[in-house]
Amino acid sequence: xxxxxxxxxxxxxxxxxxxxxxxxxxxxxxxxxxxxxxxxxxxxxxxxxxxxxxxxxxxxxxxxxxxxxxxxxxxxxxxxxxxxxxxxxxxxxxxxxxxxxxxxxxxxxxxxx
Amino acid sequence: xxxxxxxxxxxxxxxxxxxxxxxxxxxxxxxxxxxxxxxxxxxxxxxxxxxxxxxxxxxxxxxxxxxxxxxxxxxxxxxxxxxxxxxxxxxxxxxxxxxxxxxxxxxxxxxxxx
Numbered sequence: 428x429x430x431x432x433x434x435x436x437x438x439x440x441x442x443x444x445x446x447x448x449x450x451x452x453x454x455x456x457x458x459x460x461x462x463x464x465x466x467x468x469x470x471x472x473x474x475x476x477x478x479x480x481x482x483x484x485x486x487x488x489x490x491x492x493x494x495x496x497x498x499x500x501x502x503x504x505x506x507x508x509x510x511x512x513x514x515x516x517x518x519x520x521x522x523x524x525x526x527x528x529x530x531x532x533x534x535x536x537x538x539x540x
Numbered sequence: 541x542x543x544x545x546x547x548x549x550x551x552x553x554x555x556x557x558x559x560x561x562x563x564x565x566x567x568x569x570x571x572x573x574x575x576x577x578x579x580x581x582x583x584x585x586x587x588x589x590x591x592x593x594x595x596x597x598x599x600x601x602x603x604x605x606x607x608x609x610x611x612x613x614x615x616x617x618x619x620x621x622x623x624x625x626x627x628x629x630x631x632x633x634x635x636x637x638x639x640x641x642x643x644x645x646x647x648x649x650x651x652x653x654x
Contacts, residue, residue, distance in 0.1 A: 470646040471584075471628070488554040517583055526571045527632040529642055 433518050433532040440539055446491075446505040448535050450518030453499065459521040460501040460527065462493055466514040477501060511515035513539045543567060544643060546629050546645035555654050559616040563629030566610070571640075572632040573605055573612045578647065579625045597639055619652040626650070 428451045440446060452458055460476040473486045475493035483493050490509060492500045502519055518532040545564045553559045556560040561575075572591050575583035590596045590612065602615040612631075616623055626647040634640030 463566060471644040476641065514584075528574065528586055528589055528644070529630075530586060531565070531576075534583040536581075 429482070429520070431518060431520055431530060431531065431532040433516075433535050436533065437536045438538070440508050442468045442539055443455055443507050444512055446503070446508055446537070447536075448503040448514070448516055448518075450501040450503075450532055451499055452520045455499070455520065455522065457498060457523060459523055460495065461519040462501065462503050462513045463517040463519065463531075465517060472519070475503070484511060510539050519538065542645075543570075543633065543643040544607065544629055544631055544638050544645040546627075547647060548646060550649040551651060552651045555619060555621060555652055557619050559619045559623065559650055559652065561616075561627050561629075561648050561650065562616040563612045563614075564610055565612070565631045565632055565643075566609050567631075568607070568610065570610075570631040570633050574605070574630040574632070575601075575603060575614045575629060576628040576644075577623075577625045578628060582629055590618055607650075616650075619650075621654055623650050633647050 432451045434449055435446055459478050461476045462539050463471045464474055475485055477483050477495045480495055491505050494521040516535045521529045543566050575588040577587045578584040588601050588603040590605045593605050596603045600617045603651050604613045626649045628647045629645040630642045632642055634638055
């Protein structure tokens, strides 16, 4: 069966500090991977998605970036955090062409102070 | 115009009742439809998906899709306090870009009281 991991689970960072969140998927090959952010009281916002190693598409311009160094690894980064970056960051995977269901990891709750 | 609209609620029903959650979508090209349950502080969990017009049943859950009316609903029969959560509606839409994507509604908060 497939499993998706995210770490860390919670993070408190000062404004202007860097960020690195990691997501890994087990039990599947060549998944589509997604990063979402859910701010307090708001809906899910798609940040990035990837169909393969090194292939990243961005949905919104911001101070975040993403990378996919390995097939089942997806990393979200920032060089300098803003207060507005606070939120619940969710990684999701999708099996690929012809399958549209997405499955979420446990999430990382980020508070920027 | 938002792609997916949900009544934010809160929706409150007594234990044992039927909870009815509704969702409308704007793009007739939407292909697949999903319901996620999100407990407070947790990540969304996929509970139902439906691709064709009509009803799809899974245990106490029934998803209903009406493409002509651009409407999808989730019925929860014999509601339990453990069903208290926010329910997110999502639709899959491919607009010819590299990858289709899911569009999420903002969720309906359901409370089931004993």
